[in-house]
Amino acid sequence: MLTNSVIQLVIGGGNGTSSALQSASLLNSLYGLSSGGGLAGSVLNSSLVTSAAASPYAYGAAIGTTVNTTLTAYDSLGNAHGVAVTYTKTAANTWGISAMHDADGDPLTANVAATPVPAALAARLRQWEEHFGEVQIYSPLALVELADDYALTELLAGTALMQCALQDAAASAAPPVLIPPGSCPSHYDVRPGDVARVADCDVLLLHPWQEALPNVTRVIEASGIPAEKVVVIPVPGNWMLPDAYAQALEAVAAALETRGLAPGEARNRAVQRGVEVRALGDALRSRLTAAGAPDTPVMCQEMIAPVVEWAGFPVAGTFGRSEDLSARDVEALVRRGKDQEVSLIIDNLQGGDEKMGAALAAELGTQRVIISNFPGGLPETASWDRAVAQNVERLLDALRHVREPAA
Numbered sequence: 001m002l003t004n005s006v007i008q009l010v011i012g013g014g015n016g017t018s019s020a021l022q023s024a025s026l027l028n029s030l031y032g033l034s035s036g037g038g039l040a041g042s043v044l045n046s047s048l049v050t051s052a053a054a055s056p057y058a059y060g061a062a063i064g065t066t067v068n069t070t071l072t073a074y075d076s077l078g079n080a081h082g083v084a085v086t087y088t089k090t091a092a093n094t095w096g097i098s099a100m101h102d103a104d105g106d107p108l109t110a111n112v113a114a115t116p117v118p119a120a121l122a123a124r125l126r127q128w129e130e131h132f133g134e135v136q137i138y139s140p141l142a143l144v145e146l147a148d149d150y151a152l153t154e155l156l157a158g159t160a161l162m163q164c165a166l167q168d169a170a171a172s173a174a175p176p177v178l179i180p181p182g183s184c185p186s187h188y189d190v191r192p193g194d195v196a197r198v199a200d201c202d203v204l205l206l207h208p209w210q211e212a213l214p215n216v217t218r219v220i221e222a223s224g225i226p227a228e229k230v231v232v233i234p235v236p237g238n239w240m241l242p243d244a245y246a247q248a249l250e251a252v253a254a255a256l257e258t259r260g261l262a263p264g265e266a267r268n269r270a271v272q273r274g275v276e277v278r279a280l281g282d283a284l285r286s287r288l289t290a291a292g293a294p295d296t297p298v299m300c301q302e303m304i305a306p307v308v309e310w311a312g313f314p315v316a317g318t319f320g321r322s323e324d325l326s327a328r329d330v331e332a333l334v335r336r337g338k339d340q341e342v343s344l345i346i347d348n349l350q351g352g353d354e355k356m357g358a359a360l361a362a363e364l365g366t367q368r369v370i371i372s373n374f375p376g377g378l379p380e381t382a383s384w385d386r387a388v389a390q391n392v393e394r395l396l397d398a399l400r401h402v403r404e405p406a407a
Contacts, residue, residue, distance in 0.1 A: 204231065235247045
């Protein structure tokens with residue numbers, strides 16, 4: 001079986017048949033890779049069915065159901081290898097996958113675990129992305145149930161925050177994201193591939209503030225996506241704040257249920273998840289309070305200010321991009337920082353400009369810390385919980401340095 005290097009696979013195809021075809025083909029490609037000189041070529045002759053109506057992965061199959069199938073792979077020398085694949089339904093809309101392949105062509109010897117080589121796997125996925133659109137990998141491996149209508153609908157999230165809300169509200173795999181999590185949403189340069197993704201998606205979900213961004217309006221116009229496929233979730237503010245994110249979960253669940261894109265319990269799930277989100281927020285903020293955040297005047301990048309204020313810091317001033325500030329503006333910021341005895345500069349990873357924060361920290365002789373306004377911007381922060389917790393850990397570390405300066 002796939003031992004420990006198992007991956008999760010989600011393919012967006014726009015309709016049931018193409019999704020099934022692409023899923024079958026891509027799974028073949030994945031199992032056409034292995035370590036130790038095993039499978040190295042393309043996999044052919046998939047026995048996976050491509051009709052949702054005839055699919056063994058039909059909606060409603062009991063958890064624990066197993067389906068066995070066989071693929072034929074060819075190595076770099078043209079030798080055929082059988083790949084025995086077992087699909088096991090592990091949860092609603094999720095199938096776990098394990099695979100064994102005939103490494104030596106001898107039916108009398110034991111099959112060998114099919115373990116993809118990470119580098120080769122990444123290269124193969126890039127090829128598939130070019131031909132079929134977005135491909136996402138997670139852990140552990142699962143196959144989206146092909147017969148679920150909402151699983152076959154290609155959602156496109158405007159940001160990583162929207163992506164997290166869709167996951168949390170609908171208990172689904174993460175949809176692709178229009179604006180990468182490490183980029184400034186308003187300064188991100190739209191690429192031709194982004195236009196294609198918008199054109200191919202069934203529903204594009206945006207924040208209210210994204211409607212007016214020139215780069216977003218350009219990609220919508222260029223894609224020709226119908227207006228009814230663009231859904232704005234009417235929850236303003238910064239969704240990194242627990243209350244705002246909890247409200248967003250309910251709004252996202254309502255939008256999906258209204259369009260038949262989520263199971264009926266989505267709203268109840270969103271409410272319960274909101275309770276968890278608020279509880280986590282309270283616990284994290286208590287740690288910041290105990291560490292002295294309310295007694296530490298700061299300056300921060302303007303887009304991260306709501307998060308900094310939620311964390312309990314007194315905000316003496318905010319700053320934007322250096323290109324938007326005059327020398328007089330910078331001089332006023334420095335003077336205010338000295339007057340307010342600012343001891344920490346908090347910068348925004350997605351601010352698009354590190355110069356201003358770094359210059360202020362140097363002028364004021366203070367610590368500078370960078371936090372993220374979106375999940376996924378920092379390593380290992382793909383979920384909302386991890387992103388907020390990582391921000392808090394960075395702020396706590398900065399507070400320790402402020403209160404215990406190096407000798």
